[in-house]
Each structure stands twice: as structure tokens, then as C-alpha cells.
Amino acid sequence: MFNALLVEKDEESGLAAASVKQISPDALPDGEVTVSVNYSTVNYKDGLCMSPKGGGLVRSYPHIPGVDYAGTVEQSSDERYKPGDKVVLTGWRVGEAHWGGYSQKANARADWLVPLPQGIDTRQAMAVGTAGFTAMLAVMALEDHGLQPGHGPVLVTGAAGGVGSVATAILAHLGYEVAAVTGRPETADYLKSLGATTIVPRDELNETTKRPLESETWAGCIDAVGGAMLARVLGQMKYGASVAAVGLAGGAGLPATVIPFLLRGVNLLGIDSVMQPYDNRVRAWKRIATDLPMDKLEAMIHPAILSDLPQLGADILQGQVKGRVVVDVNA
Structure with missing residues (x-):
């Protein structure tokens, strides 16, 4: 069992609410790669997905939001990834149509992942997001x-x-x-x-x-x-x-x-980031590793944990989040 922020709908009111719950690995959707998630972040879409009506993005409940995550490959049936590899995922409607990164574990399609380039770690990757x-x-x-x-x-x-x-x-x-x-x-x-x-x-x-x-x-x-x-x-x-x-x-x-x-x-x-082709994703992450000063990135970071997310989701919808929230899903 592992922790995740689960959004569940109340059948009587028809409204959804988010809380930290224990999840079984068997509940995860299928995917070629299992990732031990280190960090996630908070985007406007995450705020919508945690809102009482799902912002029109969530297809079904229960749901795990988190459109971005970075972590370590645990197991993979795709030859491009092996246990121990550091990877980042953004886009592909993960966290909206598919379960996302507000979870200590996630299954992903191999095509959705990008190898983290040298010079950037998983925490920094989510400060980028x-x-x-x-x-x-x-x-x-x-x-x-x-x-x-x-x-x-x-x-x-x-x-x-x-x-x-x-x-x-x-x-x-x-x-x-x-x-x-x-x-x-x-x-x-x-x-x-x-x-x-x-x-x-x-x-x-x-x-x-x-x-x-x-x-x-x-x-x-x-x-x-x-x-x-x-x-x-x-x-x-x-x-x-x-x-x-x-x-x-x-x-x-x-x-x-x-x-x-x-x-x-x-x-x-x-500029579309959701369905961006793989080669340009790799190019962009390599540029991030070389052209984004990490001291400036550090100054943008506001740390958070899973239990902080419902309030942060409401805050970002009100324009009250400055810089970059980095969520330690294991804290």
C-alpha cells in the first residue's frame, strides 16, 4: 500500500473532494513503466481537477490528479527504461484523463516519459514542471x-x-x-x-x-x-x-x-506542451538543464506535501500561487 491524493465524488451531492488515502498497487492503471514518484507540482489544471466539479477535465472518479511528476523507474517492460533511471513526465493528459503524480507510485506508458538529462535532479525537474x-x-x-x-x-x-x-x-x-x-x-x-x-x-x-x-x-x-x-x-x-x-x-x-x-x-x-513530440521534449529538457540557472530556480520553490494540495489547488485557481510549488509525495 502507498499514499496518494484521491479525489472522490459524493454521489448524493455530485461534488468531489480530495484527501490523502492508502492505495493498493493493484488499483493503478496499466502501463509499461512503474515509477516510484519523488516529486510533483501544482498547475492550474491540477486546481481544476481537485475542484468540486473537476473543472471539466476529470473523466471518472475516484481520480488521482497531478499532471507532472518526476521519479525513479521501479520496473519496465520497455527496453528504453531500466530500474534506477530518473524520468520526468509532463502532459499527455496525465492527471486529467489518466491517473497522475499525486501518488507515491505511478504507472505510465513509456512514450510519455522523458529521461532526465545530466545536471538536473527530480526535485529540480518539478520546480520546472x-x-x-x-x-x-x-x-x-x-x-x-x-x-x-x-x-x-x-x-x-x-x-x-x-x-x-x-x-x-x-x-x-x-x-x-x-x-x-x-x-x-x-x-x-x-x-x-x-x-x-x-x-x-x-x-x-x-x-x-x-x-x-x-x-x-x-x-x-x-x-x-x-x-x-x-x-x-x-x-x-x-x-x-x-x-x-x-x-x-x-x-x-x-x-x-x-x-x-x-x-x-x-x-x-x-505553444502546446501537452502533446509535444518526443524529440522536441528531449531538446527542451536538455536546454533547461543548461540554460535555466538553478540558483534562480531554487528561489522560486515553495515546498509542499500531499496533504497541502487541496488548499493549494484552491489557491492557484484564485491566482494566489507565486513561483513553483514542489510537492514531496513521500513526506
């Missing part, structure tokens, strides 16, 4: 479309969140000038400690404008907000610059015009 993995995918996409240090400031919206925090640290480490957007003035010192050179109050970009183009300001952008802010930012991009869209904290709508694309050659790049 889907949020940091997405941030690196966004940085790589901007670079693949021509962004280089010296081109001008790179804007990061939602900078104090998980994706924004890691993106800020990576960009600063690579030599970029980072302008960090936040609606929480108290996070300014935190963002500067990650390497941000300019703090942009959220209200400055939340104001809508009827002008389809403004002064060319940003050489690149990693946007976690979407909505009106993304529309505004598109009109401020330099000629040929790109915006990597990673989130929709400000809404799924895009009240924009095509003018920035037609007159300035601006690129809007969609």
Missing part, C-alpha cells in the same frame, strides 16, 4: 523565429506565475533584456531577482486602444494572458518579431486586427 517546460518551448520557438540577444526588450506577461517566472529567468540568463508584466506590485523585487530589468504594471497593457499599431517596442514576447492584453501587445511588436502564446489567464478571446501581421510581419506562435 509543465510551467517551466512550456517556458522553454516558448523561448526555443522565439529563437527559431530569429530572436537574439541585442534585438531589444522581450516582454513576459503574467511574469510572476509559473511560466512567467521560469521564462524570465531563462531569458535573463541567455542575455536578453526582460520586461516583466505583473498586476501585483509586491512581486517586483522577486521578478528583478530573476533577472527582469523592467517591471511593467499590468494596467498599462490592459487599457484597450483603437489603434491597430503603436510604437515598435518589443523584440519578442512570451504571453501567458491572452485576451485584450495579447491584442494590445501585437500592435507594439517590432517588425518581424514574434509572440509565443502560452496561456489565457486574461481570457480566450482575441479582440485584435490582422494589421500587425500584414504591415509588420509579426508572428503569433502557439
Whole structure:
């Protein structure tokens, strides 16, 4: 038997609640690889999966959330993995449609796993998690479309969140000038400690404008907000610059015009981390191991244990989680 955070639905009320329970290994779903989980983390999707109605993500109950986890291979029927290997899992709808990492053990399909590269351990991997993995995918996409240090400031919206925090640290480490957007003035010192050179109050970009183009300001952008802010930012991009869209904290709508694309050659790049192909996952994790300063990563970490998760799930849905939560599932 082992511990897991189990979400169970009350048949009378139809609402779900999460608590730490003892689970039998026989209850785990099938998978080629059994992982002894070391750490997990907390993402917005985890908050939804722990909510009373499952956020529309949970297919059936009982359910174990946790869209990310890192650990050690216990046994494997796939030749790519052997006992003792360190692995990380993000995406593939694990923790939503499939049981996830809020558990001391997990079974996974071999195709879902990525070997941890040298230079990063399982705790650090979960300080990175889907949020940091997405941030690196966004940085790589901007670079693949021509962004280089010296081109001008790179804007990061939602900078104090998980994706924004890691993106800020990576960009600063690579030599970029980072302008960090936040609606929480108290996070300014935190963002500067990650390497941000300019703090942009959220209200400055939340104001809508009827002008389809403004002064060319940003050489690149990693946007976690979407909505009106993304529309505004598109009109401020330099000629040929790109915006990597990673989130929709400000809404799924895009009240924009095509003018920035037609007159300035601006690129809007969609970043998906869930179904990302294996080769690009490996590339991203290798870049994380070399281009994310681990001292900055350490400054983002807030430790937690399984019993903390229901409250943390509620907090992240309210935008009250800063940086990266690392959950020790064995504590």
C-alpha cells in the first residue's frame, strides 16, 4: 500500500473532494513503466481537477490528479527504461484523463516519459514542471523565429506565475533584456531577482486602444494572458518579431486586427506542451538543464506535501500561487 491524493465524488451531492488515502498497487492503471514518484507540482489544471466539479477535465472518479511528476523507474517492460533511471513526465493528459503524480507510485506508458538529462535532479525537474517546460518551448520557438540577444526588450506577461517566472529567468540568463508584466506590485523585487530589468504594471497593457499599431517596442514576447492584453501587445511588436502564446489567464478571446501581421510581419506562435513530440521534449529538457540557472530556480520553490494540495489547488485557481510549488509525495 502507498499514499496518494484521491479525489472522490459524493454521489448524493455530485461534488468531489480530495484527501490523502492508502492505495493498493493493484488499483493503478496499466502501463509499461512503474515509477516510484519523488516529486510533483501544482498547475492550474491540477486546481481544476481537485475542484468540486473537476473543472471539466476529470473523466471518472475516484481520480488521482497531478499532471507532472518526476521519479525513479521501479520496473519496465520497455527496453528504453531500466530500474534506477530518473524520468520526468509532463502532459499527455496525465492527471486529467489518466491517473497522475499525486501518488507515491505511478504507472505510465513509456512514450510519455522523458529521461532526465545530466545536471538536473527530480526535485529540480518539478520546480520546472509543465510551467517551466512550456517556458522553454516558448523561448526555443522565439529563437527559431530569429530572436537574439541585442534585438531589444522581450516582454513576459503574467511574469510572476509559473511560466512567467521560469521564462524570465531563462531569458535573463541567455542575455536578453526582460520586461516583466505583473498586476501585483509586491512581486517586483522577486521578478528583478530573476533577472527582469523592467517591471511593467499590468494596467498599462490592459487599457484597450483603437489603434491597430503603436510604437515598435518589443523584440519578442512570451504571453501567458491572452485576451485584450495579447491584442494590445501585437500592435507594439517590432517588425518581424514574434509572440509565443502560452496561456489565457486574461481570457480566450482575441479582440485584435490582422494589421500587425500584414504591415509588420509579426508572428503569433502557439505553444502546446501537452502533446509535444518526443524529440522536441528531449531538446527542451536538455536546454533547461543548461540554460535555466538553478540558483534562480531554487528561489522560486515553495515546498509542499500531499496533504497541502487541496488548499493549494484552491489557491492557484484564485491566482494566489507565486513561483513553483514542489510537492514531496513521500513526506
